[in-house]
Amino acid sequence: MHRVLVFLLTATWMMGCAGRERSRHLGQNWTHYVRIAGHSLRKDNIDEIIQSASETCVYGIETDNSLTGIYESFLDPREKLEAMRIMAEKAHAVGNKVFIYTEGLEIITPNADQKEHTFFKDHPDWAQRDIGGRPAVFGGGTAFWIREGDEDVWISPYASEWRKIYMERIRQIAATGMDGVFVDIPYWMTHFRGWEDTWASFDDYTVAAFEKATNLNARTDLRLGDFSDPNFVKWVDFRIQALTDFMKEVAENGRSVNPNFVIIAEIYPGIEEAAVRVGADVYELYQVVDVIAHEYNPGGKSADRDPTDWFAFMTGMYSFRAFADGKASWMLTYSWEGHENISPADAMENLMMSQVMAGANCWDAANHVMSGSNDYEARKRIFKWIAEHERTFYRPRQPMKPIGVYFSPKTRNYFVDQFIPSYRGVMYLLQQSHLEFQVVTPRTLRKFQGPILVLPDVRCLADSELVLLRRFLESGRALYVTGETGACDEQRQRRSRNPLHELLGIDNAELPAKSVSGKRFIYEPECIGRRYYEAVQQEFDDCAYRGEYCEARFERIRRDFVDRLIRDLQYEGAVQVSASPFLSTQIALVDGKPHVFLANFKGLKGKENANQLPEREVAIAFTASKNHKVYTLxxxxxxxxxxxIWKEGRLHCVIPEIRRGMVVWAE
Structure with a gap:
């Protein structure tokens, strides 16, 4: 009977969702093509999981039995390891991939109020603590996953005895045949009520590690929350590095057993301040793990979002794809939870449309949990379609003639309130002006080949970055510099003279300046990105609901920005798109063919309407030869x-209507 079931499920899978292997590009693996759903794992529900995944076109099955997150199984993991072994065997038998969820720095003792031995009772020194010594120990109701009577403890990553056992558990998981481990919540405790401003942890292990690294006492030698204090800046950096090193060690241990074992980190902080406070910075983590599952939900669930929320979401995803630098990005995001005026299917379609247009992988889940679905039929329909067209969305996207936008992790870490509005604003300007963009980071600056690089109030620049910016200018390309870019070094120390201003020949930092020959640049003391972001926050949603924008302040700023790029910096894109600013546009080469990825947010209104106003008469001109043809998906x-129509070296077309989203390409 088991063989018959395997045959039937494999046949179902091949008929509905085949074709993955042929889509893979050099440097890609299965993680780039997943369509995920989550499941609680027990020995008695494995066949049910396999059947559900096969029927709803899931590729990349998440399973969860909290081996390291429950004290009893942390001590004795044998039963849960056996369930993983069986699950892996059966998933592989039908051609699927499977990975296991486990907790990072959190552990629960269920019914602790009835037990003599709990994690904290046995190991109080392993818990994270605030600066006053209060342990990070919580009870029922603190979070939805902690039940009455449970003991929830957040662990110091420097608790050496715990860490030794934890890494052994990772090696044991890798030995089961699972394709990967999904590590949740590798966080410093700053996200429960009353802990937001603690900048934990000040347990003995962590304090000793900080002192060893810096010769500073974390309890006495820094001013918590004061970014003007150089010692606090060192504490901020130390906390981020500590969690990055922890996940690096997880990866090393898993791969020591199985070189193909995949390490996935679940992280909710995105590009904003939470990354600094929690200490889990996806920019840094992408260097040491294989995949990040971004639990990133600006504006709430899909059904809650207004158009400005959608552009924040798109900007986050485009940033993650840049940080990943060729690795996959999974989106553990939520669509719907009892919204009366919006159907689950509409919310799911908008969410997954936005994700595939950004080149990110989808995860279907019910409400605010990792498992289930708000609409299984919608999942099946969407996942099947993604499987059929995965080559379009998940093959590498290569730049053609992009305008670069510089994301500075150090500036975000130390000047988040100034940098993020400026960065987001520039990203909104480029998406809503339908210009090709590329997020550039300190890791990718050296290889960036675009003609223009925008530095949106990038206050912290290291000497190494300044050297590369000099070379960029000397190559004949242009900088668009705003705000106090270059005022500080990479440790937030203000320089006596701004070296970028000296490079550009800026004598008066209070006045705008530009040069259209020689060293080409535009300098604006007031960041146009920040101005645009503020205008969008005030006006954009109302305009998007109506589909009208010509008289809006944000539209005047947008036109001015585009005029400067074209007039002063002589920018001409490889692909030209004419559409309203309510569409987000990404332009890239896929398999050598120019593609335009369009996501429509016109007419959407959080909690009220999840069906877009159609965008009509979208004009696109590709730089292409006469014999090329244009296709839409x-x-x-x-x-x-x-x-x-081919005219003067460009292939011109008009898209009659775009409802939710569309891809257009020439070949």
Whole structure:
């Protein structure tokens, strides 16, 4: 009977969701093509999991039995390891991949009020603590996953005895045949009520490690929350590095057993301040893990979002894809939870449309948990369509003639309130002006080949970054510099003279300046990105609901920005797109063909309407030869060739209507 079931499920899978292997590009693996759903794992529900995954076109099965997150199984993992072994064997038998969820720095003793031995009673020194010595120990009701009577403890990553056992458990998981481990919550405790401003942890292990690294006493030698204090800045850096090193060690231990074992980190902080406070910075973590599952939900669930929330979401995803630098990005995000005026299917379609347009992988879940679905039929329909067109969305996207936007982790860490509005604003400007963009980071600055690089109030620049910016200018390319870019070094120390201003020949930092020949640049003491972001926050949603924008302040700022790029910096894109600012646009080469990825947010209104106003008469001009043709792929539709006219080296077409989203390309 088991063999018959395996045969039937494999046949179902091959008929509905086949074709993955042929889509893979050099440097890619299965993680780039997943369509995920989560499941609680027990020995008695494995066949049910396999069947559900096969029927709903899931590729990449998440399973959860909290081996390291429950005290009893942390001590004796044998039963849960055996369930993993069986699950891996059966998933592989039907051609699927499977990974296991486990906790990072959190552990629960269920019914602790009835037990003599609990994690904290046995190991009080392993707990994180605030600066006053209060342990990070919580009870029922603190979070939805902690039940009455439970003991919830957040552990110091420097508790050496615990860490030794934890890494042994990772090696044991890798030996089961699981394709990967999904590590949740590798965080410093700053996200429960009453702990937000603690900048934990000040347990003995962590304090000793900080002193060894810096010769400073974390309890006495820094001013908590004061970024003007150089010692506190060292504490901020130390906390981020500590969690990055922890996940690096997880990866090393898993791969020591199975070189192909995949390490996934679940992280909720994105590009904003939470990354600094929690200490889990996805920019840093992408260097040491294989995948990050971003539990990133600006504006709440899909059904809650207004158009500005959607652009924040897109900006986050485009940033993650840049940080990943070729690795996969999974989106553990939520669509719907009892919204009366919005159907689950509409919310799911908008969410997954936005994700595939950004090149990120989808995870279907019910409400605010990792498992289930708000609509299994919708999941099946969407996942099947993604499987059929995965090559379009998940093959590498290569730049053509992009405008770079510089994301500075150090500036975000130390000047978040100034940097993020400026960075987001520039990203909004480029997406809503339908210009090709590329997020550039300190890791990718050296290889960036675009003609223009925007530095949106990037206050912290290291000497090594300044050297590369000099080379960029000397190559004949242009800088668009705003705000106090270059005022500080990479440790937040203000320089006596701004070296970037000296490089550009800026004598008066209070006045705008530009040069259209020689060293080409635009300098604005007031960041146009920040101005645009503020205008968008005030006006954009109301305009988007109506589909009108011509008289809006944000539109005047946007036109001014585009005029400066074209007039002063002589920018001309490889692909030209004419559409309203309510569409987010990404332009890139896929398999050598120019593609335009369009996500429509016109007419959406959080909690009220999840069906877009159609965007009509979208004009696109590709730099292409006469014999090229133009194709469209509507979200949940099929490829269609559309009429195109070749004129003066460009292939021109007009898209009659875009509802949710669309891909357009020339070949």
């Amino acid at each position: 509507d979200f949940l539709g099929e490829p269609v060739e559309i009429p195109a």
